[in-house]
Ligand code: SF4
């Protein structure tokens with residue numbers, strides 16, 4: 428086995444290593460006995476996932492910059508992944524025992540389906556993070572630590588594991604768990620510091636007991652150490668600011684059909700329902716006025732006042748006054764005939780596509 432760090436650059440001039448090429452390179456180096464990787468990635472997926480040392484015992488370390496989606500997906504016990512910065516969606520998807528440290532924000536679905544190991548996020552995490560976390564009693568409890576807040580729909584159908592959302596720098600947010608969090612949560616524990624709003628009815632929100640405080644005070648030290656923010660311990664360890672979310676105890680009494688749950692409780696009108704009302708009317712492209720795509724500009728430096736443009740405009744949009752020409756925005760359809768017919772190239776059609784508020 429070799430402790431030497433393999434450095435990998437995935438960009439060579441304008442040539443980018445594909446995900447497949449990078450993963451094959453990592454695999455070949457693992458087979459040669461290397462365990463430490465330092466990778467300047469360029470969006471390659473699945474780095475650090477499902478990897479093991481040649482001797483099946485040594486620990487692996489991946490230090491990454493700019494990884495793509497699913498960094499650490501299905502990563503195994505004995506693997507440590509450190510992302511120096513932020514990472515896109517699916518960080519630690521189905522984590523199977525690795526320690527994954529992201530020193531910035533995580534995209535959507537961080538820790539999705541995580542079943543083991545620890546995921547530490549030093550910033551915010553996106554929507555549906557922590558969804559479907561689970562715990563097989565044969566293995567250690569998966570943990571998911573977030574310094575700031577989560578996006579909406581977090582911890583959907585959580586079945587096990589422990590999540591900790593520290594709510595740091597989230598004082599202005601109405602909820603550190605976004606909207607509609609914890610829908611369908613049947614297991615696990617979420618510790619939250621800060622405001623919570625619009626949370627599913629199937630969970631209960633409780634004060635911490637001593638066991639909770641012991642877990643958090645020990646875990647917080649390790650978490651903050653991993654993300655290099657140990658100085659925040661005092662600020663985050665006022666346990667009166669924390670709450671504990673667990674599945675409600677009375678679920679048996681509120682049991683409902685899957686159809687009723689899907690249609691009326693998960694997302695109104697079902698997951699494929701529209702979040703905003705759509706009248707299904709297809710509106711034509713604006714052809715005149717504010718918002719039309721093509722607009723004629725007139726530059727009269729060479730104009731000979733021949734009026735060819737004025738006489739050929741199909742919308743009678745061209746107006747003239749004292750040898751100055753202009754087009755009326757509310758008549759002009761941007762057809763370009765003026766540009767085509769002008770012998771002195773005074774008209775130029777420009778693209779003026781803009782958002783309509
Ligand atoms: S673009 Fe067409 S409609 Fe507009 S001023 Fe020129 S000729 Fe008239």
Ligand code: SF4
Nearest residue numbers: 730731733734736769
């Ligand atoms: S066609 Fe050209 S040169 Fe003639 S009046 Fe129009 S802008 Fe002027």
